[in-house]
Amino acid sequence: MNSQNIYILGIESSCDDTAAAVIxxxxxxxxIIANQKIHEEYGGVVPELASRAHQQNIVPVVDQALKKAGVTxxxxxxxxxxxxxxxxGSLLVGTSFAKSLAYGxxxxxxxxNHMQAHILAHFIDEVGFDKPPFPFLAMTISGGHTQIVKVNNHFDMEVIGExxxxxVxxxxDKSGKLLGLGYPAGPEIDKRAKLGNPQAxxxxxxxxxxxxxxxxxxxxxILYFIQREVKNNPNFIEENLNDICASIQYTIIGILTDKLKKASKETGIKYIAIGGGVSANSGIRQALKDGESKHGWTTYVPKFEFTTDNAAMIAIVGYxxxxxxxxxxxNVMANARLKI
Known part of the structure; x- marks a missing residue:
């Protein structure tokens, strides 16, 4: 086949988003991503509902991805x-569909591997986004994962911290729940943190x-702090919501950047890339940028739409x-606990 014309269909169904992409x-x-809004009512992802929604979504999502790409x-x-x-349950839907389609x-x-894909999303050809040189340190941060990975080449990765x-x-999300914020709470905390005092x-x-x-x-x-303060002042949360969010976010970012600094020092690697849903957080992005002048890092943040679960990252790994x-x-089987 002419190497100039490689078309890969990527399918992602690891959690609650059914996604398909063509590269x-x-x-x-x-x-294309179909979100499952139903989980918001439960304050978290309900596995049984997720797999059922994937079954409903997968054919239309793949069809739309092909149509939008102008590819048959x-x-x-x-x-x-x-x-x-x-x-x-979610993985099985995507796996079965992909197997049937490839066979047909x-x-x-x-x-x-979903975790490798978050890291390799950096290698999608995208105007204005540079690709990190090897070796680099990748921090994957999401609802289910927090890892620092030493990336020697595309498929030689070593988890050095988790x-x-x-x-993260x-x-x-759990801090947000204590504050009465909706699910997922990360984006809401990020928004409010900008209006609050991180040192409060x-x-x-x-x-x-x-x-x-x-x-x-x-x-x-955080739980004990909220309980204690609300006991003294029942309106404590609403009176201090922005400051609480800013302080929580500041602490979490501090934990992440402290470990990144340590990893960079120990490995001597100054190229830092982030991925995963939480890397959409503006505070984390800013902390990484600050690290460039403070620690001499070169940082890589993928395009916003390639940070959360998506099929473009699956497609680039496929390519x-x-x-x-x-x-x-x-004979390939889905593996819920697959390691990098």
């Missing part, structure tokens, strides 16, 4: 899909060895694997 030689032609299914070179990690079209099938309990996105309230940072993270202690500290002829078989 042509590293450039995204379409990136017969032009596809391969189908790439998220093998894991994620919710098993008699084209290669490519399995993708959370020992909750993920969870810390934002002090929360101690957890002491964790090495490059690992912990957020469960912080969550508990890179396609170039290596790294295909899987029809």
């Amino acid at each position: 042509h030689n590293g450039k995204i032609l379409s990136n 299914k017969d032009q596809l070179s391969a189908v790439a899909f998220t093998k894991g990690p994620g919710l098993m 079209l008699n084209i290669p099938l490519i399995d993708v 959370t020992i309990d909750d993920a 996105g969870e810390a934002f 309230f002090k929360f101690s940072k957890p002491k964790v060895d090495g490059l690992n993270f912990s957020f469960s202690g912080l969550k508990t500290a 890179l694997k396609y170039l290596d002829k790294d295909f899987t078989t029809q």
Whole structure:
């Protein structure tokens, strides 16, 4: 096949977003996401509802991705899909669909690690966005993950630090819940933090060895703080909401940047890339930018739409694997606990 015309369909269904994207030689032609609003009523993702919604969404989403890209299914070179990690029921929908489609079209099938995809989203050809040189440090931060990864090349990655309990996105969401904010709370905390004083309230940072993270202690500290203050003043939350949000966000960003500084120092690597849903947070983006002048870093932040769960990142990994002829078989199984 002419290497100039590689079309990959990427399918992502690891959690509560059904997504499909078409990539042509590293450039995204379409990136369609169907969000599942139903989970907002429950304050978190309900796995059974998620997999049912994926079943309803996957055909229209793939159809729309192909139409928007102006590509027919017969032009596809391969189908790439998220093998894991994620919710098993959700992963099964994407895996089964991808397997059937690749089989029906008699084209290669490519399995993708969701966490690698967050990192490799940086390699999508996008005007105005540079690609990090190897080796670089990637910090993947999302509702389910908090990791620092040493990236030696596209498929040689080593996790050098990770959370020992909750993920950073969870810390934002659970803190938001205590404050009566909706789900997901991260974007709302970010918005309010801009209006508040980050030094208004002090929360101690957890002491964790090495490059690992912990957020469960912080969550508990915030809970006790809110309970104590509300007991003294029932209107405490509404009177101080912006300051509370700013202080929580400031503490979380401090935890993340402290570990990044340590990782950069230990490895001698000054190229820092972030990915995952929480990297959409403006405070974290700013802290990274500040790190450029403070620590001599060069930082890489992907385009906003490639940070949260999306299929463009699955498609770029599919493209890179396609170039290596790294295909899987029809016996491939979804794996909810897949490691990098």
